[in-house]
Amino acid sequence: MADSSSNGTAAPAAPAAAAAAASDPKSSFLSIYSRLKSDLLHDSAFDFTDDSLQWIDRMLDYNVPGGKLNRGISVVDSYKILKEGNQLSEDEFFLASALGWCIEWLQAYFLVLDDIMDNSHTRRGQPCWYRVPKVGLIAANDGILLRNHIPRILKQHFRQKPYYVDLLDLFNEVEFQTASGQMLDLITTHEGEKDLSKYKLPVYRRIVQYKTAYYSFYLPVACALLMNGENLDNFVDVKNILVEMGTYFQVQDDYLDCFGDPEVIGKIGTDIEDFKCSWLVVQALERANEDQIKTLTENYGKSDPTSVTKVKEVYKDLNLQAVFMEYESTSYAQLISSIEAQPSKAVQEVLKSFLHKIYKRQK
Known part of the structure; x- marks a missing residue:
C-alpha cells in the first residue's frame, strides 16, 4: 500500500478538517x-x-458510504467525549475517522453477503450490489475484498500505535460474533419449513446481541477507548x-417496523411478510391463545x-403496543442506572449519548 509516511503514522487530514467536523x-x-x-x-x-481499479472504485462507492454512517461517526463523537472537551488535532480526527470507516467497511461487507443469502432486492434505495448488471455472484468476492480492506x-x-494489535483483535472478535449471530439467524428463520415454535425470547436475544449489538454499539466505543x-x-x-443497549435498539426497531409511521422512520416495515424473528411475534406467541396462535401460524410470513x-390484529388484541411501552420504560431506567454507576464521567457521557439517540427515534 502506498504509505504516506515511513513510520506508518497517519499524515494530517485536510487542513481544518477537525474544526469543520464540529x-x-x-x-x-x-x-x-x-x-x-x-x-x-x-x-x-x-x-x-485499469479494469480492476475501476471495478473496486465503483464497488466501494456503491457499497460503503451510502448509509447513515452512524456507526462510523460514533467513533469520532465518542473519542471527542473521552477527550473531555479538548479540541481534536487534525491527526486525531483523521485516526478516529479512519477507525469509523473501518466499521463502515465491516458493515458493507456484512450487507453485501447478507443480501445474497437473503435473496434481497434493494438496499439503501437501490438494487443490491449482486443484482447490479454484470456483478452477480462476483459480489461474494467483493464482500471478501471489503473485509480484507479493514486490516x-x-x-x-x-501499525506504529501501541494499541494496533488490540485493534486487530477487536475487529476479528466482533466479526466472529456477528457472523455467528448471522448463522443463528439463518438456521432459525430460513432453514426448511417455516416454524414459529423456534421463535423464543432467549433465541431472539442471542441473535440480536451477536448479529447487531456487538458491531453496531460496542465496536465504535471500543475503538474510541483504545485510541x-x-x-x-x-x-x-x-x-x-x-x-444491552443494542438489544433495546433492535426491539425498538422491530416495534417501529410494525407500528411506526413510514414518513418518520423512513421505510415501510416488512418483518411480518419476511417471517422475521421479530420481538413482536415472540411476545405474541408467549401471550396468544390457541386461536391466535393458529392465526399467526397461518398468516405470518405471507x-x-x-x-x-x-397478524397486526392479533398484535393489537394482545395490546403489544402497551407491552412495548412497558419494556421501553423498564429498559431505559435500567440502562440509565447502569450507566450512572460507571466511575468515569466521560464514559457515562459516551453511553448516554448513544442511549439518547436511540430513545429519540420515535419521539
Whole structure:
C-alpha cells in the first residue's frame, strides 16, 4: 500500500478538517473516505489493472458510504467525549475517522453477503450490489475484498500505535460474533419449513446481541477507548451495557417496523411478510391463545395484505403496543442506572449519548 509516511503514522487530514467536523460532522467524515479509498487503490500488494481499479472504485462507492454512517461517526463523537472537551488535532480526527470507516467497511461487507443469502432486492434505495448488471455472484468476492480492506487500513495508519494489535483483535472478535449471530439467524428463520415454535425470547436475544449489538454499539466505543489509551479488559461492564443497549435498539426497531409511521422512520416495515424473528411475534406467541396462535401460524410470513392485517390484529388484541411501552420504560431506567454507576464521567457521557439517540427515534 502506498504509505504516506515511513513510520506508518497517519499524515494530517485536510487542513481544518477537525474544526469543520464540529459544524458538519457527516461531510467532514466523508472527506476521509476519499483518502482511504485512494490508499486502497494504490496498495502495492496487488498489481492493479485499469479494469480492476475501476471495478473496486465503483464497488466501494456503491457499497460503503451510502448509509447513515452512524456507526462510523460514533467513533469520532465518542473519542471527542473521552477527550473531555479538548479540541481534536487534525491527526486525531483523521485516526478516529479512519477507525469509523473501518466499521463502515465491516458493515458493507456484512450487507453485501447478507443480501445474497437473503435473496434481497434493494438496499439503501437501490438494487443490491449482486443484482447490479454484470456483478452477480462476483459480489461474494467483493464482500471478501471489503473485509480484507479493514486490516489494510489498520496497517497503513495504526501499525506504529501501541494499541494496533488490540485493534486487530477487536475487529476479528466482533466479526466472529456477528457472523455467528448471522448463522443463528439463518438456521432459525430460513432453514426448511417455516416454524414459529423456534421463535423464543432467549433465541431472539442471542441473535440480536451477536448479529447487531456487538458491531453496531460496542465496536465504535471500543475503538474510541483504545485510541484514548484504555485497556478494554477494564471496560467489561461498558461492553455489557452497550450490548444491552443494542438489544433495546433492535426491539425498538422491530416495534417501529410494525407500528411506526413510514414518513418518520423512513421505510415501510416488512418483518411480518419476511417471517422475521421479530420481538413482536415472540411476545405474541408467549401471550396468544390457541386461536391466535393458529392465526399467526397461518398468516405470518405471507406477503398478501390480508395476512399482514390479520397478524397486526392479533398484535393489537394482545395490546403489544402497551407491552412495548412497558419494556421501553423498564429498559431505559435500567440502562440509565447502569450507566450512572460507571466511575468515569466521560464514559457515562459516551453511553448516554448513544442511549439518547436511540430513545429519540420515535419521539
